[in-house]
Amino acid sequence: MVSEILRPKTIGEAARLVVRPGTAVLGGGTWLNSGIAASDAAGAAPVTARSGSTPLALISLESLGLDFVEWRNAALRIGAMATFQQILDAPGVPEALRNAVAATSSRTLRTMVTVGGELGHCPADSVLIPVFAALDARVRIAGRSPLGIEEYRSARALGPVGLIVEVSASDADGPCAVASLFRTSHGRRSLVIAVSAARLHPEVSRVRIVASDCRGQVLRLADAEEALEGSPLPAKDRIEKLVRAAFWPTSDIHASTEYKRYLAGVYAADLLHALAGRQASS
Numbered sequence: 001m002v003s004e005i006l007r008p009k010t011i012g013e014a015a016r017l018v019v020r021p022g023t024a025v026l027g028g029g030t031w032l033n034s035g036i037a038a039s040d041a042a043g044a045a046p047v048t049a050r051s052g053s054t055p056l057a058l059i060s061l062e063s064l065g066l067d068f069v070e071w072r073n074a075a076l077r078i079g080a081m082a083t084f085q086q087i088l089d090a091p092g093v094p095e096a097l098r099n100a101v102a103a104t105s106s107r108t109l110r111t112m113v114t115v116g117g118e119l120g121h122c123p124a125d126s127v128l129i130p131v132f133a134a135l136d137a138r139v140r141i142a143g144r145s146p147l148g149i150e151e152y153r154s155a156r157a158l159g160p161v162g163l164i165v166e167v168s169a170s171d172a173d174g175p176c177a178v179a180s181l182f183r184t185s186h187g188r189r190s191l192v193i194a195v196s197a198a199r200l201h202p203e204v205s206r207v208r209i210v211a212s213d214c215r216g217q218v219l220r221l222a223d224a225e226e227a228l229e230g231s232p233l234p235a236k237d238r239i240e241k242l243v244r245a246a247f248w249p250t251s252d253i254h255a256s257t258e259y260k261r262y263l264a265g266v267y268a269a270d271l272l273h274a275l276a277g278r279q280a281s282s
């Protein structure tokens, strides 16, 4: 039962409250206030139920000015309290990020769900997290050095990470795109592929291919990336083969492992070719 809402005035004060037993940071509250959170002790553990029970005190970040989406010193910075709808509405946000938040098709949810909540909860079928990974985004947590997305997910898997303050991406204005597989607009997703690069034409440079099976794997396909690096982008069937060789997704009720692998290759090849085509013609 929630008995108290704490409203810290500084990030330092909030960070001290976060480590107190029986507290949880309140983002948009869509997951935290759901019956699922109350009954899902395992899912709640990393950031909430420090005392092993439903949190008693919620820490509201409303006074900390963390609801920003801005470019500063050529880096895109998104505060932990920025909502999905704010990201969609902010000028200059890369298309891939806009598509990632728009994948939450309910505007009602988009106006509530925050970036801090998305990272705090880390839903397995997040579209935003693979895009952050493709953009080499860094997660700033109060009192710690910024973490890459992979490092952040590993740290979170081990236990509470603390107060998420913001996410930043220095190369967010380069080519980047995302595609996801879902049966219905409000249903769970089965596959997310995000790609980015410094350059795709005439040669590939600093390409990133991130695949999520929406069941816990969010992987950079390093072997596929390495094979593409430094040469002209190959034909789609070659990219498809490279991606399928590097990705072994877990199946779910909507998509088998083979179907996810097949589509992962198709999505990655289509996205990379579309981005390369755009670059070639610009």
Ligand SMILES: Cc1cc2nc3c(=O)[nH]c(=O)nc-3n(C[C@H](O)[C@H](O)[C@H](O)COP(=O)(O)OP(=O)(O)OC[C@H]3O[C@@H](n4cnc5c(N)ncnc54)[C@H](O)[C@@H]3O)c2cc1C
Pocket (backbone or CB within 6 Å): 024, 025, 026, 027, 028, 029, 030, 031, 032, 033, 034, 036, 044, 047, 048, 080, 081, 103, 104, 105, 106, 109, 112, 113, 114, 115, 116, 117, 118, 119, 120, 121, 122, 123, 125, 126, 127, 162, 163, 164, 165, 186
């Ligand atoms: C009915 C329903 C429908 C949903 N539909 C979707 C959907 O369509 N798409 C989707 O992506 N998700 C969906 N979700 C899941 C949920 O909304 C997401 O996981 C969302 O990311 C949670 O964001 P929030 O801001 O509401 O987080 P909250 O519920 O406020 O918090 C989620 C977790 O993150 C922690 N947290 C929040 N902010 C911070 C911070 N700054 N630092 C550290 N920890 C923090 C909280 O303590 C909590 O453990 C749905 C959930 C429900 C209940």
